[in-house]
Amino acid sequence: MIYTITLNPAVDYFLEVDHFTAGAVNRSNAERKVPGGKGINVSRVLQRLGHKSEALGFIGGFTGDFIASSLEAESIQTNFIKVHGDSRINVKLYSETETEINGSSPIITKAHVTQLKGQIERLSEGDVLVLAGSVPSSLDDDLYQVLIEAARERGVFVCLDTSGEPLRKAIEAKPSLIKPNHHELGELFGVQIKNIDEALPYVSHLIEKGIEYVLISFAGEGALLGTKEGIYSAVPPKGKVQNSVGAGDSTVAGFINSVLADSTDVEKLAFAVACGSATAFSKSFCELEDVKRLKESIEIKHIK
Numbered sequence: 290m291i292y293t294i295t296l297n298p299a300v301d302y303f304l305e306v307d308h309f310t311a312g313a314v315n316r317s318n319a320e321r322k323v324p325g326g327k328g329i330n331v332s333r334v335l336q337r338l339g340h341k342s343e344a345l346g347f348i349g350g351f352t353g354d355f356i357a358s359s360l361e362a363e364s365i366q367t368n369f370i371k372v373h374g375d376s377r378i379n380v381k382l383y384s385e386t387e388t389e390i391n392g393s394s395p396i397i398t399k400a401h402v403t404q405l406k407g408q409i410e411r412l413s414e415g416d417v418l419v420l421a422g423s424v425p426s427s428l429d430d431d432l433y434q435v436l437i438e439a440a441r442e443r444g445v446f447v448c449l450d451t452s453g454e455p456l457r458k459a460i461e462a463k464p465s466l467i468k469p470n471h472h473e474l475g476e477l478f479g480v481q482i483k484n485i486d487e488a489l490p491y492v493s494h495l496i497e498k499g500i501e502y503v504l505i506s507f508a509g510e511g512a513l514l515g516t517k518e519g520i521y522s523a524v525p526p527k528g529k530v531q532n533s534v535g536a537g538d539s540t541v542a543g544f545i546n547s548v549l550a551d552s553t554d555v556e557k558l559a560f561a562v563a564c565g566s567a568t569a570f571s572k573s574f575c576e577l578e579d580v581k582r583l584k585e586s587i588e589i590k591h592i593k
């Protein structure tokens with residue numbers, strides 16, 4: 290079974306404003322509210338690719354009820370832990386540019402964390418665990434590290450998509466797959482990474498540390514995959530970007546799909562990038578037909 294954990298789920302509130310002006314009254318001409326947060330999005334894209342998963346994490350209040358009921362309506366299984374306070378609302382403003390304001394989490398107590406650790410204890414070999422998104426400020430920033438250690442001891446394939454201190458600490462537990470974007474990779478090493486060449490030494494370093502798959506996304510420039518066997522880059526397909534929210538989560542879901550299919554590393558990278566780009570080129574999330582079509586035009590290079 291695939292489990293996704295979103296410690297900090299959200300209602301993503303998309304607003305389209307013709308010409309946004311800061312400091313003035315702006316009116317939207319289109320709106321939508323969608324359950325979001327990185328693990329939740331991975332569950333949603335996995336569903337579109339034909340995989341069942343169970344979405345775990347913390348939800349609360351009226352926004353939490355909306356998140357749970359929307360996912361159930363999409364036939365996505367959930368087993369959230371209820372907390373006090375409302376799950377956050379993340380504003381995604383589309384005008385001449387895309388602006389995001391992500392809210393903060395309700396307080397999560399030690400008892401809630403104990404419950405979550407109990408859920409990990411039920412996992413076993415062959416399961417896949419996805420840990421994705423920011424860590425609420427009421428939680429220790431080594432929580433991902435602790436959860437990864439517990440899951441790896443059980444032989445679970447663990448995928449991590451986070452940033453900052455939680456990423457730095459979690460790497461020590463050797464997740465099976467990490468998917469930072471190039472800004473997050475740079476932040477991890479205290480440098481600025483502007484292109485694929487600049488990322489190579491850091492990818493090699495992470496592989497040497499014992500991470501099986503190091504997948505770095507570069508938005509419109511594609512992605513890089515490092516494994517013990519080599520490093521590959523992918524040039525993404527061309528298309529009109531409609532929405533980049535969830536593109537990274539789609540990349541993660543696509544990669545997991547290919548790990549489960551036991552595809553070659555080249556195939557895994559191509560499929561992951563096709564999922565990311567298919568989401569970027571749509572108003573919502575990728576559909577399998579679009580992913581298959583886009584995958585054909587993705588160019589993979591063996592770099593090292």
Ligand SMILES: Nc1ncnc2c1ncn2[C@@H]1O[C@H](COP(=O)(O)OP(=O)(O)O)[C@@H](O)[C@H]1O
Pocket residue numbers: 469470471506507508509510511512525526528530533535536537538540561562563564565566569
């Ligand atoms: N402008 C774009 N054109 C084509 N594909 C894109 C574009 N932006 C994002 N993508 C796709 O989405 C993937 C993830 O994007 P990225 O922005 O790096 O992730 P994150 O959302 O995690 O920051 C990329 O590897 C690529 O496949």
Ligand SMILES: O=P(O)(O)OC[C@H]1O[C@](O)(COP(=O)(O)O)[C@@H](O)[C@@H]1O
Pocket residue numbers: 297299301324325326327328330379391421422423424533534535536537538539
């Ligand atoms: O937990 P964070 O880092 O605040 O991110 C949450 C946001 O990221 C998203 O999961 C989208 O992530 P990506 O664009 O990286 O795929 C949104 O649904 C959500 O609002």
